[in-house]
Amino acid sequence: MSSALVSRWARRTVAVGAFFLVAWQLVVLAATAGAPGVGRSVGAHGFAPAVVLGLYGFVLHVVFGKAYSLVPAYFDHELAFARAPAVQLPLTAGGAALLALSAAGVRPSGVDRFGGLDGVGAVLWAAGVAVFLGTLAWTVRTNPTGGETGTGEANAHRRGVDRAANAVVPAAFAYLAVGTYETLALATGMPTLFVAYAPQATHLLGAGFAALVLFAVGFRLLPRFLVASPPRALVAVVLPAGALGPLLLAVGVLRRGPWFRTGAVLEATAVGGFALAYAVLFVRTDRDRVGFYGVLAGAAFGVVGVAVGLWFAFRGVDASLTLAHRRSNLLGFLGLTIVGVAYQFYPPAVGRFPVAGDRTALASMAVLAGGLGLEVLGLAAGAAGVVLAGAGATVTGAAAFAYLVLGLFVQRTGS
Structure with missing residues (x-):
């Protein structure tokens, strides 16, 4: 029962990450198109809306969801508190949403005495992270460095790498x-x-x-x-x-x-x-x-x-490449890697809903990668139209990924 509960809430955490991915790409598209009120500026405390949606919302939620399942197994333990993901998710999801709204300049009346949206959002986020860290720390307390890897005899040759990881x-x-x-x-x-x-x-x-x-x-x-x-x-x-x-x-x-x-x-x-x-x-x-x-x-x-990052470190920051650096790392390295691994855990080929399958999954990644490539090239060349076309493509790719993953989750719930 406890493993089923952890698995269910891990899927829900990944689902929330998928929603944030789509919202993130929509915000980037709106900013690229010059939509009123959606600029590339940062909020009062220096956070950009796109970074909050992409990092706090998408990347970290998917990592949280899979960590609850993988880390205990990799440390040869079971999760100490099966309800921890259910407790954490509304805290971190709500916190990320409020931080993003605050970074976008939303300032509703009535919350100033609580520190504003960013203050409330940061407190919620920190509380959720405390649940995550506290639960996993207690889970592996007797094996904190992971010397016991849970590696079976069939993979005995991998134990050295597993311990190092x-x-x-x-x-x-x-x-x-x-x-x-x-x-x-x-x-x-x-x-x-x-x-x-x-x-x-x-x-x-x-x-x-x-x-x-x-x-x-x-x-x-x-x-x-x-x-x-x-x-x-x-x-x-x-x-x-x-x-x-x-x-x-x-x-x-x-x-x-x-x-x-x-x-x-x-x-x-x-x-x-x-x-x-x-x-x-x-x-x-x-x-x-x-x-x-x-x-x-x-x-x-x-x-x-990282190549752009090295350029910044040794030749100075180039403002025209800052966004390309951020997008390459956040949507490219972390984002596409997460999408690829997610398709391993949740195979689109088992989907029994319209257009579900490996072709749609491959198309989603191709459109995401192609759109991001256009963005990076357009930013480097100063070609605004190319950047806009790339941003539009990433919205399509993100929506396709969310459709496939959420469809599989709904299918599993109904089966």
């Missing part, structure tokens, strides 16, 4: 805690651990938590999905670089000095190494699953994103 999960959770505190501090006026600068919080959550979880879980999941083994040397490079890089980026993001440059090199090494490791798996596998292509596209955009 588990070992960085506590670091990812630390980044989530610190990034959440920084979000709360920025929104409520509490003292910040770093300077009061929103990109620090988003780097801690995106590069520190989400990307590091992707590396750790990816090195456990993807070799099993593709029935192949990644080069161990790359695993040994990617995991420590991915664990340390985000901290140096957060510390040095304003001064752009040696710490920042070192962090950029480490993060580029982690993302580039992960992309290369996945490319090796992709070439070695005899299997052909539609989700594999989403992860491959995500890895490619990750390389683009």
Whole structure:
């Protein structure tokens, strides 16, 4: 009963992430088209609406949903509190929605005495994250570094990689805690651990938590999905670089000095190494699953994103490329990778509703990747029409993904 409850609420958390993905792309399209009141400016505390919808809303909710299922199993435990996902979801979903509205400039009367929408949203978000972290910390308390991996005898040859992957999960959770505190501090006026600068919080959550979880879980999941083994040397490079890089980026993001440059090199090494490791798996596998292509596209955009980041670190920030950097990392690396892995967990081919199937799934990823590619090229070339066409395409791809995933969830509920 408890595993069924966790699975049900994990699906609901992923479903909420899918809704946020569509909302995110709609906001980007509206901003690109110059819709009144929907600009690319940031809110009172430095958060951009698109970043809140994309990172807090889409990426982190999908990561939360799958972490409740995967982390306990990978640490050879069962989730301590089966109702934790049900408690967390309304808190983090509501918090992300309020933070996005506040960042977009919504200022309803009557909430100022509670700190405004951003203050209420940040408190809700922090409360939900506390449930998530507290539950998983209690779950793995007797195996905090993941030495016990739950790896069966059939995969005994993978135990070394599995232990290394588990070992960085506590670091990812630390980044989530610190990034959440920084979000709360920025929104409520509490003292910040770093300077009061929103990109620090988003780097801690995106590069520190989400990307590091992707590396750790990816090195456990993807070799099993593709029935192949990644080069161990790359695993040994990617995991420590991915664990340390985000901290140096957060510390040095304003001064752009040696710490920042070192962090950029480490993060580029982690993302580039992960992309290369996945490319090796992709070439070695005899299997052909539609989700594999989403992860491959995500890895490619990750390389683009960190390449632009290195340019910023060593040559200075180019305002015309800032959005391209953000979109490549958030929608490209994290987003497309998540979409590809989601299709592995929720195969579209089993759908029994209109146009469900691998072709639609492949089309959704192709349109997402193609649209994002147009955006990045258009931003680099200063071609507004190309950027607009790309943004329109990403809306279509996001809607197709949401349709397939939500359709599968509804189908399972009704079966």
